[in-house]
Amino acid sequence: xxxxxxxxxxxxxxxxxxxxxxxxxxxxxxxxxxxxxxxxxxxxxxxxxxxxxxxxxxxxxxxxxxxxxxxxxxxxxxxxxxxxxxxxxxxxxxxxxxxxxxxxxxxxxxxxxxxxxxxxxxxxxxxxxxxxxxxxxxxxxxxxxxxxxxxxxxxxxxxxxxxxxxxxxxxxxxxxxxxxxxxxxxxxxxxxxxxxxxxxxxxxxxxxxxxxxxxxxxxxxxxxxxxxxxxxxxxxxxxxxxxxxxxxxxxxxxxxxxxxxxxxxxxxxxxxxxxxxxxxxxxxxxxxxxxxxxxxxxxxxxxxxxxxxxxxxxxxxxxxxxxxxxxx
Numbered sequence: 421x422x423x424x425x426x427x428x429x430x431x432x433x434x435x436x437x438x439x440x441x442x443x444x445x446x447x448x449x450x451x452x453x454x455x456x457x458x459x460x461x462x463x464x465x466x467x468x469x470x471x472x473x474x475x476x477x478x479x480x481x482x483x484x485x486x487x488x489x490x491x492x493x494x495x496x497x498x499x500x501x502x503x504x505x506x507x508x509x510x511x512x513x514x515x516x517x518x519x520x521x522x523x524x525x526x527x528x529x530x531x532x533x534x535x536x537x538x539x540x541x542x543x544x545x546x547x548x549x550x551x552x553x554x555x556x557x558x559x560x561x562x563x564x565x566x567x568x569x570x571x572x573x574x575x576x577x578x579x580x581x582x583x584x585x586x587x588x589x590x591x592x593x594x595x596x597x598x599x600x601x602x603x604x605x606x607x608x609x610x611x612x613x614x615x616x617x618x619x620x621x622x623x624x625x626x627x628x629x630x631x632x633x634x635x636x637x638x639x640x641x642x643x644x645x646x647x648x649x650x651x652x653x654x655x656x657x658x659x660x661x662x663x664x665x666x667x668x669x670x671x672x673x674x675x676x677x678x679x680x681x682x683x684x685x686x687x688x689x690x691x692x693x694x695x696x697x698x699x700x701x702x703x704x705x706x707x708x709x710x711x712x713x714x715x716x717x718x719x720x721x722x723x724x725x726x727x728x729x730x731x732x733x734x735x736x737x738x739x740x741x742x743x744x745x746x747x748x
Contacts, residue, residue: 421460422490424452425483430699430727436535441470446697449483451499453506461509462516463502464702466669472498473646497646500673505705508674516734518705519674519712525744528710529556530722530737531588536560539568546576553739556586556613556718562594566603573610582611586718593620593642600630608635616665617641625658632659639663641694644671649683656687664691665720669698674709694720699727704734707742 427449436443446468453461465483469476474496482496492507494500508518532549534542534557542559549557557576561569573587589612595603600618607615614637619627621642631638640661643652664684668677677693684691693710695703703724710719721742724733735742 421453421455423483423486424454425465425487426450426452428699430697431729432726433728434535434537436697436726443697447476448699448702449479449502450701451483451502451506453510455510459515460513461506461518462701463505463507463509463518464669464698464705465498465502466696466698466702467498468670468696471642471645472670474498497672497676498669500676501669501702504674505702508705516701516704517708519708521712523712525708525711527738527741527743528707528721529718529740530742531586531718531720532557532740533720533722534559536563539564539572543572543575546572550576550580550585555584555740556588558588558590558720560592561589562591570606570610573607573612577610582613586613587611588613588616590616590641591618593617595619597623597626597630601633604630604634604636612636614639614663617643621645624652624655628655628658628661630659631661637662639665641665641667644680648672648676649680653683660687661689664689666691666693667696668693668706668709669696669702674705677709678713690717692717692719695723697723697726700724700731700733700735707735707744 430446430448432444449465451463451465452459465479467474467479478496479498482494482499492503494503505518509515512521532554534545534549546557576587595618597619616639618638624643627643638661644664664680666677666680668674671677671680681691693706695706703721707721722737724730724737733745735744
């Protein structure tokens with residue numbers, strides 16, 4: 421068996437803005453597993469540079485290495501993730517059918533994602549998601565004036581109660597430790613479900629302590645990147661986050677995802693999976709893995725429509741669900 425690498429650049433329909441930066445395109449690589457001159461498995465290498473631990477040079481050098489020295493293990497998270505996709509597809513005898521095996525594919529509940537934008541555009545996105553049937557939406561916050569963002573959430577909450585509409589927010593580390601508690605109290609007053617990464621990653625003790633004080637459940641996201649569960653265990657003396665947001669491409673691959681889930685269950689922490697701006701190839705693999713493991717709850721997989729030049733779709737967003745297509 422050998423690996424063959426095919427670079428590809430995804431282009432966003434509109435700039436994808438967070439409190440951290442703005443993306444207009446994303447570099448990915450398709451990793452083809454070749455056996456007897458046939459493609460027997462396809463994986464997607466999908467780092468987010470500036471967020472992933474690995475740099476573009478790290479990824480390109482690793483991809484060169486595995487083409488010259490065949491291996492099924494990599495220390496680069498996104499490469500390891502792609503390998504696991506391709507190897508699983510080989511086992512299933514379908515290059516695009518990672519995971520699941522004989523497990524039926526089922527609809528997956530997802531949150532409606534509202535990207536950071538000008539306030540009027542965010543309002544428009546939120547209402548569109550709700551009108552489409554979403555009863556869980558996720559808003560990116562922290563790049564605009566926080567009072568304006570809170571006003572938008574208050575407007576939504578005035579129309580839909582917490583029982584009618586779940587509101588998640590993702591700050592991408594936008595707030596300082598001192599201002600975070602003030603923001604969290606405001607979000608609690610609006611009955612927000614949870615906040616992802618309220619403060620910058622790397623302030624682990626402060627984040628765990630904040631989780632113990634916060635009136636809004638805190639979800640760890642960036643804090644997991646480049647870490648193992650064992651590295652975070654010692655911080656539990658400071659407090660305990662309520663959720664983990666696990667991205668297989670950024671958090672070590674699918675085996676590592678299972679390890680994170682086992683650790684979360686051991687410590688009474690809930691979790692959900694989120695895509696990391698993969699093409700439909702990577703999104704398909706994550707969705708199939710979720711079906712294989714029977715995960716319940718609302719996942720973060722509504723990213724398939726972000727790109728102008730996405731690959732062939734295996735799933736479609738239909739209201740509050742990601743639905744497998746007939747050939748998925």
